[in-house]
Amino acid sequence: MTAALQTARTPTILVGVDLGTPNFDSELEELGLLAESAAMEPVARVTCKRRAPDAALFIGSGKADEIKLLATQLGAKEVLFDQSLSPGQQRNLERHLELPVNDRTFLILEIFAQRARSHEGKLQVELARLQYLSTRLVRRWSHLERQSGGIGMRGGPGEAQIELDRRMIGDTIKRTKERLAKVKKQRQTQRRQRERRDAFNISLIGYTNAGKSTLFNALVKARAYAADQLFATLDTTTRQLYLGEAGRSVSLSDTVGFIRDLPHGLVDAFQATLQEAIDADLLLHVVDAANPRFAEQILQVQSVLKEIGADGIPQLLVFNKIDALDAEHQPLKLEDQFEIDGVQTPRIFVSARDATGLPALRKRLADIARVPSSDENPVELSPASPGDDR
Structure with missing residues (x-):
């Protein structure tokens, strides 16, 4: 530095x-x-x-x-x-x-305001900030405080300024919501086009700084921004991922990271971005395996998924950053299962940085996304054979 x-x-x-x-x-x-x-x-x-x-x-x-x-x-x-x-x-x-x-x-x-890059991301941040600011107007600043008036007068210049500011922010919120609605319609059109192509949609989700963007880059050879910091990327990026064993391509989206106590205003304002997760056929839930609080982070992600209506979508847990684990905490096998809210969920250990476990992850995705022939049943997302949690 x-x-x-x-x-x-x-x-x-x-x-x-x-x-x-x-x-x-x-x-x-x-x-x-x-x-x-x-x-x-x-x-x-x-x-x-x-x-x-x-x-x-x-x-x-x-x-x-x-x-x-x-x-x-x-x-x-x-x-x-x-x-x-x-x-x-x-x-x-x-x-x-x-x-x-x-x-x-x-x-x-x-942080969101500093990191947003796309037109949609900037609109979403602007809306959330305006909604937050609107609650801070009343007597927030000394120059807006009510000033005493003479006989027969009500309020004063300060009170009038508060009303002007409130009206201005309200008008800006309305315009921003209208612009976001147009962006949301565009996304819906794009999703309908993918559905017509019989696309299989996978969304990368997870706690911020779990390594989603690094894994995304490793899987699709993209150049999405990735850094060892919270909220390194805010804008949804979608690429095609070809799975040879499935004989098809799938749509892979990298979404904004979740965090404890995510402001409700941000959840609402980022509804269009999080829609990628809501409409996914599969959620790749990326977890920082080297973080001692990973169990708490998983629960936080589950809480947000429930809030946005995506808690019923099948998940595959991807425990990332095993290269950062010491020898005694290395997994006994790269595939097992992990319990979330009483449900056994399949889990794969990987290192997006050195590619450990990525072939197994690709094979697992191919099994899930493979189009079944007429004489066989679709592949269900079921847990791998029982094994130790760590």
Whole structure:
């Protein structure tokens, strides 16, 4: 990293509150990775436990005073929360800490805004950001605060400005939704064309940074952008994958990665992109086998799939990055099964980086996508022979 890039990073304090929810990230590891992806430099990580968020400051005045002192000592220029803040809590915290305060939702939106490349992706990000901003208008900034008027007057210039901003954002949201609707119609037309060609559609899904784009490139020899960072790619890319043993080509799509607590606004705004997963015949669920939290990440992906109506589509688990596992954690066999929500799901271990397991993956895909002859039954996606989970 160059010195210029280092100085451009914003010193930031990360804050997480354990509200008793399962799988609380006490090290704020993922928030730190997200912050680094957005050109922030975490200089401290603060966690605390509460039964419920403080209505005014989310963390309470005592912890807020502690963070303010820490920020002064470390020269922090921003505070970032791992949970979503209400507009009022954000405003109160900024006044108390005398620093910009943002939350996980805003951070993810910023990363999406930086990474979106296609026309559709940019529209989706714009819509999500506008919807988020619309909830932050009321008394969010001091220059919009209501000013007192004389006898017989109602409100003042500040209140009028809020109404103007709200109306402007509302109009922009409406126009953006209309433009996205047109893009969605275009995608539907493209899907109907694929259906007429009797195409078999496969979507790569998985937690962000699981290696989907690297696997996509390895399978179809494409040059989709891939990097060891969260949300390296946001736009759906579709290519044809020829499977010799099946005697046919299939349509393979690389989709946006999922993440814990994905903002609902983003799920709604990215509906057109995620439609590729909804309409797929098979989901290749890519998992980072080297991540100690892979089981939690699988459940997060399953949660989003259920939210978008894609939980009933057959899945094939692809445990990627086995090249990063030490010797004692290497799989005993490259194909076995793994239980998800009480259902045994077939699993294949691969390394997209060094091509380990890719021939077995191609053969498995060929078996699934093979067009059956008139005297045989279609190949069903059934678990491989029982074996150890790891």
